[in-house]
Amino acid sequence: MRRLLAFVIAALALCTCSREPTVIKFGSVSPLTGPQAEMGQDLANGQRLAVEEANARGGVLGKTLELVVMDDMADPKEAVSAANKLVSDPGVVAVVGHLNSGATIPASTIYNAAGVCMITPAATNPKVTQQGFRSVFRACITDAVQGPIATDFAIDTLGTSSMCVLHDKTAYGQGLAEQFRDRALERGVDVLMFEGIIEGDRDFSAVLTRIKALAPDLIYFGGMYPEGGLLVKQARNLGVEAVFMTGDGCYNPEFMEIGGPESEGAIVSFLAPPWEDQPQAAEFVARFKQRFGQPVKTYAPFGYDCVNILIAAIDRTGKADKASIIEAMREPGFRHDGVIGRTEFDEHGDTKNVILYFYVVKEGRLVPYGS
Amino acid sequence: VFLQQLINGLTLGGIYALIALGYTLIFGVIKLINFAQGEMSMVGAFSALAVLALLAPAAGPFPLLAAFICSLALAGLVGIAVERIAFRPVRAAPPLAALITSLGVSIFLQNVVMVGVGSDNKSFASVFASGYVTLGGARVTYLQGAILLLAVGLMVSLDVLINRTRFGRSVKATAENRDLAMLMGINISRATVLTFVVAAGLGAAAGVMFGLYYGVAKYDMGFLPGIKGFTAAILGGMGNIRGAMFGGVALGLMEAMAAGYISADYKDVFAFGILILVLVFRPQGFLGEKLSEE
Numbered sequence: 001m002r003r004l005l006a007f008v009i010a011a012l013a014l015c016t017c018s019r020e021p022t023v024i025k026f027g028s029v030s031p032l033t034g035p036q037a038e039m040g041q042d043l044a045n046g047q048r049l050a051v052e053e054a055n056a057r058g059g060v061l062g063k064t065l066e067l068v069v070m071d072d073m074a075d076p077k078e079a080v081s082a083a084n085k086l087v088s089d090p091g092v093v094a095v096v097g098h099l100n101s102g103a104t105i106p107a108s109t110i111y112n113a114a115g116v117c118m119i120t121p122a123a124t125n126p127k128v129t130q131q132g133f134r135s136v137f138r139a140c141i142t143d144a145v146q147g148p149i150a151t152d153f154a155i156d157t158l159g160t161s162s163m164c165v166l167h168d169k170t171a172y173g174q175g176l177a178e179q180f181r182d183r184a185l186e187r188g189v190d191v192l193m194f195e196g197i198i199e200g201d202r203d204f205s206a207v208l209t210r211i212k213a214l215a216p217d218l219i220y221f222g223g224m225y226p227e228g229g230l231l232v233k234q235a236r237n238l239g240v241e242a243v244f245m246t247g248d249g250c251y252n253p254e255f256m257e258i259g260g261p262e263s264e265g266a267i268v269s270f271l272a273p274p275w276e277d278q279p280q281a282a283e284f285v286a287r288f289k290q291r292f293g294q295p296v297k298t299y300a301p302f303g304y305d306c307v308n309i310l311i312a313a314i315d316r317t318g319k320a321d322k323a324s325i326i327e328a329m330r331e332p333g334f335r336h337d338g339v340i341g342r343t344e345f346d347e348h349g350d351t352k353n354v355i356l357y358f359y360v361v362k363e364g365r366l367v368p369y370g371s
Numbered sequence: 372v373f374l375q376q377l378i379n380g381l382t383l384g385g386i387y388a389l390i391a392l393g394y395t396l397i398f399g400v401i402k403l404i405n406f407a408q409g410e411m412s413m414v415g416a417f418s419a420l421a422v423l424a425l426l427a428p429a430a431g432p433f434p435l436l437a438a439f440i441c442s443l444a445l446a447g448l449v450g451i452a453v454e455r456i457a458f459r460p461v462r463a464a465p466p467l468a469a470l471i472t473s474l475g476v477s478i479f480l481q482n483v484v485m486v487g488v489g490s491d492n493k494s495f496a497s498v499f500a501s502g503y504v505t506l507g508g509a510r511v512t513y514l515q516g517a518i519l520l521l522a523v524g525l526m527v528s529l530d531v532l533i534n535r536t537r538f539g540r541s542v543k544a545t546a547e548n549r550d551l552a553m554l555m556g557i558n559i560s561r562a563t564v565l566t567f568v569v570a571a572g573l574g575a576a577a578g579v580m581f582g583l584y585y586g587v588a589k590y591d592m593g594f595l596p597g598i599k600g601f602t603a604a605i606l607g608g609m610g611n612i613r614g615a616m617f618g619g620v621a622l623g624l625m626e627a628m629a630a631g632y633i634s635a636d637y638k639d640v641f642a643f644g645i646l647i648l649v650l651v652f653r654p655q656g657f658l659g660e661k662l663s664e665e
Binding site: 033034035037038166169195196197198200201202203204205206207209210212213226229230233237238239254257258260261 | 372375376379380382383489490491492494501503510512581585586587589591592595626627628629630631632634635636638639
């Protein structure tokens with residue numbers, strides 16, 4: 001009896017082995033719960049839409065595309081455990097993720113060791129692609145690019161000649177703030193203060209009081225919207241009149257929600273154009289809204305394009321195995337035209353598509369600067 | 372600038388003091404630390420948020436007052452539940468058991484709120500009149516002024532409650548000696564429950580102030596202020612009511628001065644560094660530790 005059972009199991013195993021898999025799996029990791037859930041959900045929805053559309057077109061290489069969605073809670077520990085789960089599934093050939101640099105950097109080590117292609121839609125810390133990992137790609141610009149462009153904007157367009165720079169001590173926030181500061185020093189602008197605040201803290205009045213006494217033209221903050229919103233609110237309540245400027249981490253309706261009327265006039269740089277005004281994105285914005293019943297918030301178009309970039313890589317070689325996807329994307333001629341524009345990768349796996357837009361808070365909404 | 376830092380620190384200190392009072396009262400009466408105390412402020416902030424949302428169209432001070440009273444009442448009920456569920460069943464057990472059950476309650480409350488209302492920041496609408504008065508170059512917003520007044524008011528009433536009323540005497544007697552108090556005909560169970568209610572109410576008041584002041588509420592918002600309140604209570608002497616008031620204000624001022632004159636990077640390093648120094652050199656706190664001897 002036992003022998004018979006063993007035989008049946010062996011036969012079944014052989015069966016599944018010999019049959020060609022009928023699905024292609026992509027991993028998808030972003031913070032679906034936790035403080036950054038809103039952005040993570042937006043990102044994941046963009047990916048879901050791309051997968052659904054690909055399947056509606058008849059799949060990839062005639063196979064059904066499946067998105068294995070995981071949650072990293074923006075936490076490096078969770079990110080690593082999600083990455084380990086994904087690479088242990090032999091069916092997962094590539095991963096779109098993660099959102100935060102702090103989560104992406106440790107997770108990328110695991111994907112690279114397993115030879116699984118990882119493309120991050122939103123992690124901007126330069127380090128992500130500077131580890132010499134062949135399987136790591138990025139669809140957004142880095143802080144090394146964002147910081148200096150933002151500095152130039154502050155100096156040339158806003159006429160800033162002195163500034164205080166704050167950051168939240170995370171890989172993202174501090175990295176961005178350092179790039180911003182370094183460029184400012186290079187251009188001979190006074191940096192009166194460079195200091196970290198504590199992520200999750202609510203009271204910044206002490207450091208802001210000090211800034212008030214320094215009376216800079218501009219306060220730059222490298223960090224996310226929960227702290228950014230509170231900073232701008234408390235600064236205004238203390239009577240600080242400096243321009244408040246921050247990066248993509250504050251490009252979120254919550255920034256104005258938390259900052260309240262005090263956030264008026266704050267400048268936010270972001271990696272993408274106003275989606276509604278872009279002819280190539282208009283259709284996507286409409287489809288997204290119809291499918292999920294809510295508007296595109298921030299990173300959905302990046303999530304959408306990342307999935308389509310992976311599909312383009314598979315279509316290019318006609319092979320859906322892990323190594324072929326990486327090789328296809330590493331080829332110099334590889335390019336993809338999508339909602340975020342044309343994506344091409346340099347030798348580090350970084351996009352050559354340099355886009356940075358400036359927004360200003362007007363009547364509680366982020367509108368393009370100068371419009 | 373110094374005056375502004377002073378006002379920043381006092382506002383923060385007032386909030387810490389209210390949380391510290393909760394720790395100290397409970398410690399005084401049952402000699403145990405209730406780590407769910409920080410969550411009382413979270414519960415308070417969220418119930419205030421709910422009431423404010425319900426009464427959104429109404430103008431004037433009424434919604435704010437209603438929100439405040441409701442959050443105190445709700446936190447009071449939660450306080451009773453905490454005493455019943457986490458402390459009474461393990462009263463005979465070693466103190467570690469109650470410490471762990473109270474930590475459990477803290478995690479439970481956080482997760483109930485996280486699952487119930489979500490894990491993102493919820494914003495308070497600006498219900499409080501914005502505006503400020505200038506005092507010698509420093510700005511005091513109306514809200515800061517209200518927080519300071521309310522905190523002082525609550526502390527004074529607590530002092531009166533403990534030192535001048537029958538309830539206060541029963542609490543002090545229970546703190547002094549449980550068995551003797553019982554023999555003298557004091558209902559120590561009732562005194563203990565009422566202490567939990569008062570402690571929860573103070574925590575909730577701190578939570579509402581915290582929420583209004585910073586404009587946001589989040590499921591884990593009670594954790595850090597809870598730890599700070601605990602620090603403040605130790606600073607003043609665990610079990611000492613005036614000590615908790617002193618400790619809270621001192622901690623708020625220290626944080627503001629450290630962040631204001633040294634570096635914001637080291638704000639918490641200072642707060643907790645002081646805690647370690649106090650524990651090493653004056654473990655009974657600055658003002659000693661007896662609730663009963665006041």
